[in-house]
Amino acid sequence: MPLDPSFAGRTYPPTEPYLVGREKIREFAAAIGAADGPFVDAEAAKALGYPDVIAPPTFAMAVASSASQRVFDDPELGLDFSRVVHGDQRFAYQRPIRAGDRLVTTCTIEEIMSRAGHDFLTTRADVTTEDGEAVLSAWSRLVVRAADHGDGA
Amino acid sequence: MGPDVRPGQQLEPRTYRVTRADLVRYAGASGDFNPIHWSDRVATGVGLPGVIAHGMYTMALGSRAVASWVGDPGAFVEYGVRFTRPVVVPDDDAGAEVVVAGAVRSIEDGLAQIDLTVTAEGEKVLAQARATVRLPAAPA
Numbered sequence: 001m002p003l004d005p006s007f008a009g010r011t012y013p014p015t016e017p018y019l020v021g022r023e024k025i026r027e028f029a030a031a032i033g034a035a036d037g038p039f040v041d042a043e044a045a046k047a048l049g050y051p052d053v054i055a056p057p058t059f060a061m062a063v064a065s066s067a068s069q070r071v072f073d074d075p076e077l078g079l080d081f082s083r084v085v086h087g088d089q090r091f092a093y094q095r096p097i098r099a100g101d102r103l104v105t106t107c108t109i110e111e112i113m114s115r116a117g118h119d120f121l122t123t124r125a126d127v128t129t130e131d132g133e134a135v136l137s138a139w140s141r142l143v144v145r146a147a148d149h150g151d152g153a
Numbered sequence: 154m155g156p157d158v159r160p161g162q163q164l165e166p167r168t169y170r171v172t173r174a175d176l177v178r179y180a181g182a183s184g185d186f187n188p189i190h191w192s193d194r195v196a197t198g199v200g201l202p203g204v205i206a207h208g209m210y211t212m213a214l215g216s217r218a219v220a221s222w223v224g225d226p227g228a229f230v231e232y233g234v235r236f237t238r239p240v241v242v243p244d245d246d247a248g249a250e251v252v253v254a255g256a257v258r259s260i261e262d263g264l265a266q267i268d269l270t271v272t273a274e275g276e277k278v279l280a281q282a283r284a285t286v287r288l289p290a291a292p293a
Contacts, residue, residue, distance in 0.1 A: 024182075031182035032213040033169065038226060048225050056220075057229045058213045062183050086208045088281075090233030096226070139233075 003119045003144065005112045007077055012070045017102040017130050018063050025055045025099055032056060045098070054096040061089070063097065064125035064138045067105035071123055077109075079121070080144065087120065088141035094134045102130040110139070117146030154222045158265060158288065164255035167218040171206050171240065172248030179210050193244065205239035211251060211278055215269050218253035219284045222267070230264060231285040240273045249273055263288050 022040075029039035038045035038054050045053045072079050097103065104127070111122040125138045154164065176190050185207055188195040196204045212234050220226035242249045251273050258266040269282035 028182045031175070031179040032210065032217065033175070034217050034220075034226075048227060050227055054227045056213060056226060057216045057232055058209055061209050065184055086236055088233065088235045089209065089212060090231070091229070092231050093229050096229070 002114050003077065003079065003112045003121060005114075007109050008112050009109065011106060011108040012067065012074075014104045014106040015067045015070075017104055018066070020055065020063070020097055020099055020101040020103060022053055022099040025053055025059065028059050028062060029056055032058075042099075050096065050098055052099040054098045057091060057093065057096070059097055060091055060093075060127065060136050060138050063103050064105045064107070064127055067107040067125050068123055068140060071107055071109060071121075079142075080147075083145045083147065085143045085145060086140065087143040088139070090139045091136055093136045095136075097127075097135060101135070103127050103135060104130055119144040154224065154265070154288070158257055158260065160257050160259055162257040164218075164222045164257070164267065166252055166254040167221060169214045169217070169251045169253070170248050171210065171214075171242055171251060172246065173204065173242055173244055175248070176204065176206060176210065176242060179207055179213075183207065183209060185209065201239060202241050204242050204244070206242050206249065206251075208234075208236040211236075211240055211271060214251050215253050215271055215279065215282055216284070218255060218269070219267060219286060222255060223265075223286045224289065225286075228286040228288075229284060230287055231283075234269075234271075234282040235280040236278075237280045238273075238276055238278045240278050251278070258283070260288070263290070 026040050029035045105125050107125045110124045113120045121142045123140050127135045180186050190207050254270040255267045258268045267284045271279040
């Protein structure tokens with residue numbers, strides 16, 4: 001069943017604060033092969049003008065994912081995650097995420113469209129500090145592939 | 154990439170190696186435990202040639218290249234990609250090789266737009282891959 005386009009514009013409740021720790025940043029940086037410089041060394045971060053170690057740009061996804069999960073798990077939306085492919089990803093940054101941040105994410109469904117049997121779902125996650133300072137926004141476009149027909153898959 | 158950066162400038166390609174161990178590590182660090190990124194059984198069961206890298210892993214490699222060109226991984230203003238082709242990561246010590254090339258598209262108000270060309274085995278794996286970064290201020 002195609003996704004209901006009337007869900008576009010729906011905003012989900014904000015997440016509990018995500019406390020960004022130095023060691024989580026180090027772990028993520030190591031996983032992408034970049035455990036050096038301002039990701040792990042506070043002095044290197046300060047030399048670039050940041051108050052503490054900063055996170056790699058795509059770490060934003062790890063922070064925002066719990067908010068997106070609320071959309072994906074919404075039983076009313078009825079997304080079949082086994083057929084989902086990540087189509088596009090875009091970030092707009094006010095500043096890098098850094099250790100010590102307490103981040104709150106609010107997720108909104110921006111667009112739902114269907115084409116050739118596939119559904120396209122675009123979500124926007126707005127990440128702010130607990131005090132309301134905007135940090136970044138993340139747009140994810142998911143492609144829900146058409147259900148297979150008659151091949152038993 | 155210094156203050157003398159100019160539109161059309163080609164940025165030195167960066168090559169990254171991705172192994173199964175990297176994907177396991179990334180799954181843990183990112184919280185994305187989709188088994189198509191670590192189980193051949195599941196990956197081939199959904200029609201993939203084998204285990205593939207997380208799209209966000211490939212996107213992260215693109216960001217590493219940009220950070221190395223700009224000299225500041227916190228300089229990103231925008232970063233977007235379209236995932237067009239999976240990076241298949243074989244279960245061996247060599248893994249897969251991802252090459253990130255870049256060209257400066259435009260420069261305006263201290264911001265550089267960089268177009269990225271990201272390939273694996275000679276095939277483009279991302280489309281419309283572009284980063285906008287704040288350039289370091291010119292020395293006074």
